[in-house]
Amino acid sequence: MAASAPLKSLTLTAFRGSAATFTLEFEKNKKLTLIYGENGTGKTTICDAFEFLAFERIGSLENRGMGKGLEKFWPTAGKPATALAVDLETHATKCSGRIVDKKVSVSPVSARPRIELLRQRQILELIQAPPAARYDAIKRFIDIETFERSEDTLRQIGKSLATEKQQVQAAEQENLAALQGFYEAAGKPAGLNAVTWAKQKLAEPTTGLDADIAAIAKLRTAFDALKGYPEKLVAGRGAVTAAKTALDTADQALSAAIATATEAAGETLPVLEAGRDYLHAHPQSTECPLCASEENIAGLAAEIDARLQALTTLRTANANKNTRQTALNNAEAGLAQTQTDCQKAVTAFTTAQTSHQWKASVQLPAAAPPTDTALPAWLTANEAIATAWAGTEAGWRDESKFLVQLKGAADRYDTNAARVLELTTLIPKIDDALTQCVDERQKFTDSIITEIAQEVGKLYNKVHPGEGLDKIALQLDPARRASLNLGATFEGYDAPPQAYFSQSHLDTLGLCVFLALAARDRADETVLILDDVLGSVDEPHVERVIGMIYEVSAGFQHTIVTTHYRPWREKYRWGWLSAVSTRGTDLGLRFRE
């Protein structure tokens, strides 16, 4: 609905007690409409119509013990739901409400009226309600749940950082204790503490140590490699000697075999073998297969076998000599390889010794290792020196490991100390921000509640002069979130108003609380409806209540007051309410409240 557009008319058809179509016209230049009528003449039906359009419900039917499904009572008795029509026209737009498929349809939704409706039976609800229910009534003005969610994440990060700081501080102390241990192990050098000593120690060059460790490991390996060669060389030379002896023996055997064999024995061998094969194949032969002579055939086969046997010995001796020669060659080659390897090992050791800048504490052989038979003596002479290298290397490795551990402890100490410093700076700022958030939130809610309470007091004071200002208090219960206490000063004492106020005073207070709240939320776009809320106001106060409502109505789009209370009618009749539009409710409504 367009803001502040004056109401023009409200038309009801088959709605509640309005059996026939009824139109209530609003006077254009009057923002307060008083609807007077005896009970049962339809005043509440008009209020119901506004509620139907605004909230799609009719509150006057609720809480009357009729359970659910009250929609069936919305149309006039005997009329179908489809006949129901509520139309509200302003000087800017028109809004219609119907029931379509058992559902309320308001069109256009943008023209739906904003209303604040107080019914007679609700008037004491705010006063007599439990604090939590009272809070609900003002929640929309102080509901800062989403802000509080952001505030809570600030609170949580503050706690989390505080916990982290404790943990980091504990770790920092552990790191310091570790550094202290190293410092004490180093003899607590004077003029330094654990931290400054560690930094000084780690600032010293350490690359030489790693190179020393690598060089001495290499030297030890080269020395150990040399140790095997004397034995290998002795074995190699022995193998050569043995092979030579075996070769000589084989050579002598061969010479003997040659001496017993006939000249050109090698050339006759094939002939003899062929003769043997023939005679073995033809044992009854009577002549020589070669010369065909019969003279020497007897015993010829045996003679050939004997001559062949002599040749076999020669062949065996020759083969043996060849084998021995090969063995000698292999032994000599093996010895030569060992000598070559030994030379390489000597070179490797010499290189390992001479390619590094040794610390003065490292003892070294006075001369390079020999490659000849003097090597064993050289090794023996330097064995003690080489043994010392192992201890030196172990010491250097311990030193290196110590430096790694010291660096780790110092780095962890530095990291944790830096984090402690960072958190020491940050946490107070987080806490400060949280304190300001909480303070601002409390000021914000307190100011709104105070404003509401002051407004209630101001309104109440108009009806009961001297009894309202600074005497009505609203206060959030600090022990319970979303809980609102109501207080009043009575005869100088603070007490709940229910304790000492008369029914009329309580009704007035309830009305004032409702009006103060309604006026806070876009009042100029809101139709204020007070349905028979003045029943208990006694004659002396009527004029003041009327005046108060009249003043308040100026801030709303429109105000509708229904009453069956005759003095209101009289006030109008006698000109007291000249600025007010009045409407009687002799509307032909047959509804009875």
Next chain:
Amino acid sequence: MSDEAVPSAKLAALTVDRLIQSGLLRAERRDALIAKIAAGTMQGDDWKLEIDLASAKAAS
């Protein structure tokens, strides 16, 4: 109630202005922070970062 009239938005604006005044938030982030705080989406790490950056800016 319109968004700007929502209590959380009103309160967020008041709070952010105060924190900017205190040097705990940066003025150029005002509108974004008001929206985020009012919507309830300001996380702990967001607070830490914003306060850190505001402190760094104040120190520079």
